[in-house]
Amino acid sequence: MSIKIESIGLPPAARTVSDKKNSTDFEGRLRQVLAEQSPQAAAARQAQLKMHMCQLELARSLFEETDGAELDAMPGTIPIGGQDSLDGLTDRRIFDSPPTHGRALTGSSSPVTAAPRVQSPAMEQIIQQAAASHDMDPELIRSVIRTESAFDPKAKSPAGAQGLMQLMPDTAAELGVTDPFDPEQNVMAGTRYLRQLLDRYDGDLDHALAAYNWGMGNVDRHGLERLPEETRNYLARVRQS
Structure with a gap:
């Protein structure tokens, strides 16, 4: 004897209040991310990067102006x-010096050339x-x-x-x-x-x-x-x- 099994269609689940809240939160976060990609935000990040670059150049120039006495105290x-x-x-020196x-x-044997x-x-x-x-x-x-x-x-x-x-x-x-x-x-x-x-x-x-x-x-x-x-x-x- 054969038994025939028919599929039973289920009605779609109803959206709960929690589901609606999660959806609203996701949309809010998405809008925030998109806002951060705005031209104003990008310009602000570029300005901050330029400021860091200026600070780096200033530090490099100060290092290059360091006098010989300070260089003697630095590793190098x-x-x-x-x-x-x-x-x-x-000849006053020992031959095999x-x-x-x-x-x-x-103490390293590898020479490092000063700038x-x-x-x-x-x-x-x-x-x-x-x-x-x-x-x-x-x-x-x-x-x-x-x-x-x-x-x-x-x-x-x-x-x-x-x-x-x-x-x-x-x-x-x-x-x-x-x-x-x-x-x-x-x-x-x-x-x-x-x-x-x-x-x-x-x-x-x-x-x-x-x-x-x-x-x-x-x-x-x-x-x-x-x-x-x-x-x-x-x-x-x-x-x-």
């Missing part, structure tokens, strides 16, 4: 001078004068200054290197410098020293820069095959500056 890198004494004079250029204050300061017309005049006096490419002098001190004439490293081209006190004295923080004296002496290194190594720039950073004694004893990583990074930074 202050390139350090590492010259031996002049050719023909007694590690390079000090580019050593981060935090370069704005080069002034007076500084450019000094660079041009030093280049002409010692038959040097002014761009090379700029690159060394940028790498060594980021154009900060008051720069001083923890190792004692001073000024724009980060001259060590003994080297500065041998070059006749009386004030290593005087831009003209520092750049003229540093350029003279770099010229002597180029002459010593028959114009080989890599040897001269390595000696400027690592010391003549180290370069003469080990050559470029055993350059420390920091000195290799130094050569790359000068060439890329």
